[in-house]
Each structure stands twice: as C-alpha cells, then as structure tokens.
Amino acid sequence: MAIQKKILKQKVSLILFGIIIFFIILETGLWVGRFVCVSVQEHRNIISIKKKGAYRILCLGESTTAVRGSNSYPGQLEQILNQANIGIEFSVINKGMIGIGTGTIVKQLEDNLNIYNPDMVITMMGINDGREDIMSYDDSNYCTALKFVRRLKTYKLLRLIWLHGIAKAEAGDEELQELVMKRHFDEVKVYKSQKNYEKIEEILKKILQMDSKKIDAWSQLGWCYREQKRYEEAEKTLKKALVINPDRADSYIQLGWCYHEQ
Secondary structure, eight states: OHHHHHHHHHHHHHHHHHHHHHHHHHHHHHHHHHHHHHHHHHHHHHHHHTOTTOEEEEEEESHHHHTTGGGSHHHHHHHHHHHTOSSOOEEEEEOOOTTOOHHHHHHHHHHHHHHHOOSEEEEEOOTTTTSOOSSOOOOTTSOHHHHHHHTOHHHHHHHHHHHHHHHHHHHHHHHHHHHHHHHHHHHHHHHHHHTOHHHHHHHHHHHHHHOTTOHHHHHHHHHHHHHTTOHHHHHHHHHHHHHHOTTOHHHHHHHHHHHHHO
C-alpha cells in the first residue's frame, strides 16, 4: 500500500508539474506574440508619423481595429485614401488594442492625442463593453496574489474563452436562429447578384422552415418566382406574405408587377 501511495503521489506530482510547465510556456508564448504584434504595429505607426505634411488620422479601437496588420481597416484606409490622388497625402495610425473596451479607449484618448497630434480621430468600439475590459481593468480591490493572476495573459485568455462560452449559452436557440437566418439572407443577396434563382429559392425555403412567418422570406420568394415567370406560384406566395402583414408595401408592388407582366 505504501508503495502504491508513493507511486500515486509521483504521478500526481508529474501531472501538476506538466500543467505548470504548460502554462508557463503558454504565458511566455502569449507575451512574445503580443510583443511582436505591438512592435510591428508601432513600426508602421512610426513610418506614418514620419510623413511630413501628411493629413494624420488616428484610429482607436479594440481587435476590430488592431488585428490583421496592413490588412486591418486603418491599413486599408490609408491605402485607399492615397490611391485616390486628391492632392493630399494621408497618414493613418493604428492604435487599436485587443480586448479593451470603451472606458479604456476614452481613458487613453488624451495621451494618444498628445503623442500623435492627429487631424482626425476615428473610433470603432463597443464590442467588449458590458463584459468589462479583458486586457485592462481596475484591480485595486484585489490582493497582491489576485492582482498578479489577473495580469497574466493566460488568465485573460481563459477568461475570454469563458465569457465567450457564457455569451453563447445566454444567446439561446432563438437568438442563434436569428443569426443563422441573417446569414441566409446575406447569401440570398449574393445569389441575387448572380441571378441564381434556384439557390435563392432553396435558401428562402430553409428560412421559412425555421420561421414560417418570416415576412421578408415570403416577399423575396414571391419576387424569385416572378423573376422566373412562375406567376401562379408568385401570386400565392405574395398573398401569403400579405396575410402575415397586410401593410407590407413591397409585397403589393411585387403582386402588382406580377399581374402587369401577365
């Protein structure tokens, strides 16, 4: 029994040691990754600042601003503006930070204005609001050990994953269904530009299987039938749309065109 207990303790110790090593490696990797990303971003900002006489735009925000380097929206904005050749050179500075919220962006605003002296400021923020800043927040009420843990990148990563899981759980089936239907409507727009009526019909019928009272789907399905000169089906479909919402103007317009074309 004593030998078995000793072996068990050794196994537990090895597992705990492995977990600690894993988190140390993960923490180091996250810090190195952040350092590289920030260094690359700052290098681009320095190049932008050195453009003398350029119209300077400062972009503030969270990950929607910070990520993707030259393909970030600030990077693309600078490229598009300078390609327009309107006689002004533009310099766009990307000061986005992953995981921050509106409170932190506002708190850092004065310092950023003093450092970069921009002619214009553009902000894209709000995604992280309501679940407090992930990368930066006030931890003055916590003991030293907890402050240390809260500043670890590993903690912030795990917290972000946890918050994401909670958000998905709170969304519920109804909200997830709305997101799926929105995606399907976006697909319909793409197929409309391609005049692929078969795919449009297929997607709209999927939406109606999810929600038989989705007025937009009935109305667009009626349009789809009319475009294919399937007037009888178009008339039935548009009338269903008008039963759901008798005040729907575009359904009346589609139905009117349906009769006109016949």
